[in-house]
Amino acid sequence: MIVGFLVFWSLPVPLASSRGATNLPFLSIIIPARNEESRIVPLLRSLQEQRFTSFEILVVDDDSSDKTAAVAESFGAKVLQNEGAGKSSACWYGTEQAKGSWLLFLDADTKFESPEGLNKLLQFYQEKGARGITALQPFHTVERLYEHLSVIFNIIVVTGMNLFTIWGSRFKTAGSFGPCILCNRDDYFLSGGHKKIEGAIMDDLALGEAFLEQNLPVRCLGGKGIISLRMYPEGIGSLIEGWCKSFAVGSKSTHPVVMFMVILWISGSFIAASALVSSLIGWNPAAILLSGILYVLYAIQTGWFAGRVGDFKKAIFIVYPIWFAFFIGIYLYSFIRVNVFRSVSWKGRKIKV
Template sequence: MSVSEGINLMIGLLALLAGVIMFWFLPVITATSNPARFPLLSIIIPARNEAGRISPLLRSLQEQHYQSFEVLVVDDHSTDRTATIARSFGAKVLRNQAVETGSGKSAACWHGAQHAKGHWLLFLDADTSLTDADSLFKLLGFYQRMGAKGILSLQPYHTVHRLYENLSAIFNVIVIVGMNVFTVWGSRFKTAGSFGPCILCNKDDYLLTGGHHKIQEAVLDDLALGQAFLDKNFPVYGLGGSGVITFRMYPEGLKSLVEGWCKSFAVGSKSTHPIVMLMVIIWISGGLISTGALISSLAAMNPVALMFSGLLYGAYALQTLLFARRCGNFSRGIFIIYPILFLFFIAIHLYSLFRARVLHSVKWKDRKIKV
């Protein structure tokens, strides 16, 4: 085995270690005995053209054992049957009266909060769904145990139905890692904000921070809202949603997937701690270097180099699988060709940088959003 091959293998091993450091753990809410009482809950669902996706969420809300809540669906200028479907499930439908500002979602959330009767507010994306009939008990019980202050946000467990949706695997990992608090250092790094699809807070704290009204110009409302709470010295907790809440991302097709992740990564990386970002770069680079080492050893037909590079490639595929399966039910077999997932992530990240730095805009749901 040549010196260069040995160096590449060493880099790959160090990158595996960097992966362990950057994604040490992902806590989730565990089941507890059902608490007896909670304040009235207002569930606010901003929705724009979600007729094909909102039914599972509304159905899962009807199936909850805990039923002391109201459901407010804020129709954000939909052109489909979103409002009709929401009413059929008994939800109160509000029309977002705000002019199109920022991403639209923040204005819709603020409009819903102004009409909410509950003391606690739960903001849910329309493409989410509660996992089982005790999901609300688990979520509200954890928030109560944490003092019912600030934000509790969950990143839903990603359910995959079609092959192309597996391309989101690395994005899901990086979104969670990019929150800064899931490394070996834990909470020693300040969180980047909150996860957007599921945010629980009390109304008093929300109004004191200015809520979504304060951050309605932000492209990534989740990070901005979390920062608004941190600015007021309120705690912001982020956990994995496995066992509580799930979602299916971009079922409309590959174009929607590209636009969605481009929007998220156009500005999201700015909130990631530099050390965490360095770990991410090392991890992804190591995966590609390990792939190159395997290809090189195959071309040279060097048995020793082939054995070590093959073991390293397999270790990387297994680590990537384990990381991704924390985030969603991604197909296990896809990780045999994990470099394709890495290259797709790099391509979309570069495209998002081009949109943000050169065009100063991204596209999402027929809107052009300035960044």
């Protein structure tokens, strides 16, 4: 439990001064989209509500078979038909057509939480010198019970970036968060952008690495109160496919010390649960009391961590071992797919790794 606090000490969000932003440049918002006709609507609606309005919206249609393009056009977005395949290709193509001095890459399933959200993000970037990347991990909103299966993944995605331990920025960042990436046009092309990393499974981590190679800063923060997303509303199959696609590959970028602490924390969750079961079977009152206290503390800690990354219902942590077990199962499945079969599936495409 102590290791858990050390590895996930904090998750800061962008804080800008109260004086307000001045002279913000024209912004190009680039949204790669493949079969997103239903999920993209909240994002486009939230963009219409923003107080900051000096931007263009470029939706890059990545060979969708649904009405993604028509929906985007109905909200006033400019739709581009990508001739390549995949998210990185779509982002690069969108950037080539963009007019803005700053570039904001958004996943189609994100949305801004308030009319001030975009302005807060841009003001923060300006006050930090408007260089490199500022990336937010959106706050995960949950509507259906099966979506809680993502809870441990969300925690590990954040801790695996190496930046949120008690030691702050002592460890090099694993890269960039992917759903919300803000940068300026000059730095993007200097780094090589998505063209350089085309074919990477974890495009967000690879893009962050490309910026770091040019000694450009990469800032990763939480998006609570600014931007949110709902993950895999299509069903549990999509959830499994999505996490399988990214996790075994992404974990390779986590610093060994951070990875060791994460492993200890996960192991402790099972040890606490096993100790309680064992003491109940042996009916040892003292052991039941001690292991019961430890189990409750682990449930509280996990729920507290989860509250930083999403609006997961607190009651689910009564049975927290279920969520850890699901995480371990999908991680092992992902590891086999990546290292044995050398391929993963996502949105109807088989991706070689």
